[in-house]
Amino acid sequence: MTQAPLTRVPGPLRRWVLAARPRTLPTVIVPVAVGASLVRPASIEWLNTVLCVAVGLALQIGTNFANDYSDGVRGTDQQRVGPFRLTASALVQASSVRLAAWSFFAVAAVAGLVLASRTSWWLVAIGLSAILAGWFYTGGPRPYGYYGFGELFVIIYFGFVATVGTSYVQHRSIPSSSWWFGLAMGSLACSLLEANNLRDVDGDQLAGKKTLAARLGRVRASWLYAACVAGVALGFMVGGEIVIGALAIALFIPELRSAFSSKSGRELLPLLKATSMTQLLVGGALVVTFFGTR
Numbered sequence: 001m002t003q004a005p006l007t008r009v010p011g012p013l014r015r016w017v018l019a020a021r022p023r024t025l026p027t028v029i030v031p032v033a034v035g036a037s038l039v040r041p042a043s044i045e046w047l048n049t050v051l052c053v054a055v056g057l058a059l060q061i062g063t064n065f066a067n068d069y070s071d072g073v074r075g076t077d078q079q080r081v082g083p084f085r086l087t088a089s090a091l092v093q094a095s096s097v098r099l100a101a102w103s104f105f106a107v108a109a110v111a112g113l114v115l116a117s118r119t120s121w122w123l124v125a126i127g128l129s130a131i132l133a134g135w136f137y138t139g140g141p142r143p144y145g146y147y148g149f150g151e152l153f154v155i156i157y158f159g160f161v162a163t164v165g166t167s168y169v170q171h172r173s174i175p176s177s178s179w180w181f182g183l184a185m186g187s188l189a190c191s192l193l194e195a196n197n198l199r200d201v202d203g204d205q206l207a208g209k210k211t212l213a214a215r216l217g218r219v220r221a222s223w224l225y226a227a228c229v230a231g232v233a234l235g236f237m238v239g240g241e242i243v244i245g246a247l248a249i250a251l252f253i254p255e256l257r258s259a260f261s262s263k264s265g266r267e268l269l270p271l272l273k274a275t276s277m278t279q280l281l282v283g284g285a286l287v288v289t290f291f292g293t294r
Contacts, residue, residue: 010084015091016100018084021064023276027158027192028056030283031185035166037290038175048118048169054111055127056162062104063134067145069097070138076207105131119169126165130157148212151224154193155231159186177239181286184235184248188279191228191252195275198225198259199268218264225259232282244286251278 010018036049065086071077072087073094086092112127133153137145144153163182168174197204197213198221204214213221229252236245255278258271 009091015084015086015089019065019068019086019097020061021083023083023272024064024192025057025060026276026279026283027154027189028060028162029053030188030279031158031162031182032056032166033287034181034185034283034290035163035178036170037287038167038178038181039170041291043170045170048115049166051111051115051118052162052166052169055108055115058104058108058111059130059134059157062101062108062131063137065097065101065104066135067138069094069101070140070143072097074138074207076138076204076209101135105134115169119172123165123169126161130161133157145211146209148210148215150193150197150211151190154189155183155186158189159183180235180239181241182235184232184239184245185283187228187231187235188282190231191225191255192272192275192279194221194225194228194259195255195268195272197221199265199271202265222259226256229256236286241286241289244282244289247285248278248282251281 009015032049032052035052036044068077068086068088072085077085077088086097087094108131109127112123116123116127136143137150137153144150160179160182163185164174164178167178194213197211198218200209200211201213201218201221204211212224216224229249232248232252233245236242236248255271255274258268258274
């Protein structure tokens with residue numbers, strides 16, 4: 001299975017926008033919004049919240065470009081059926097993609113330093129670890145994303161760090177419920193990762209990329225997606241938002257049917273879009289609920 005040829009070559013700007021993978025950006029925006037909404041609206045430190053969004057978006061886009069570069073130079077993306085890739089398409093030099101990745105990491109570092117100066121310098125260590133985790137996800141001699149540790153990265157940084165961290169920078173304290181909502185947010189982000197990995201099982205197996213989905217195979221990997229949905233429900237319900245947990249399960253039913261269907265490869269492309277939309281809906285509902293009860 002090889003990457004489908006482009007029927008229409010994206011323009012100079014659009015190719016970069018596509019490679020930034022906009023559908024993955026809710027994995028940053030939603031947990032930051034949830035973390036900020038754990039305090040009363042009148043008490044929100046808006047500048048700190050905006051800085052959290054800036055750090056998260058820059059890290060996410062930087063990681064997406066880093067993955068594009070690393071997978072492209074390894075030849076992994078030649079076996080993909082997913083979204084447009086800059087390096088694999090050969091429309092952009094690999095060195096330019098690498099520079100773009102580190103440029104966004106630099107933006108994240110600057111915003112993170114400003115945030116740390118306003119709150120706690122411990123955030124510098126967390127931010128540095130996030131940058132290194134973003135690069136070595138598929139970069140370096142032994143990328144951990146190729147050995148089935150992608151889910152751990154996602155749940156830590158797009159779940160606990162994003163949600164609990166944003167909550168902390170409001171008033172330098174951590175509500176106990178933020179850990180459960182961090183689990184829910186991390187599980188939502190993992191569901192997006194599994195939507196990608198389910199689609200790419202065949203290509204990843206050919207390329208030697210041993211994600212958990214590739215190790216399990218298309219049929220058994222469906223349970224990974226189901227486990228993510230279970231994590232979302234568990235986080236919400238133990239966190240005290242039973243209605244939101246039930247809503248999440250209901251919204252995920254069509255996606256679960258798709259994950260457990262016989263579809264594969266390009267047939268699973270809509271799963272990513274649907275999962276991203278569910279993440280936005282569930283996260284938005286939680287934020288509205290928080291604001292409405294404070």
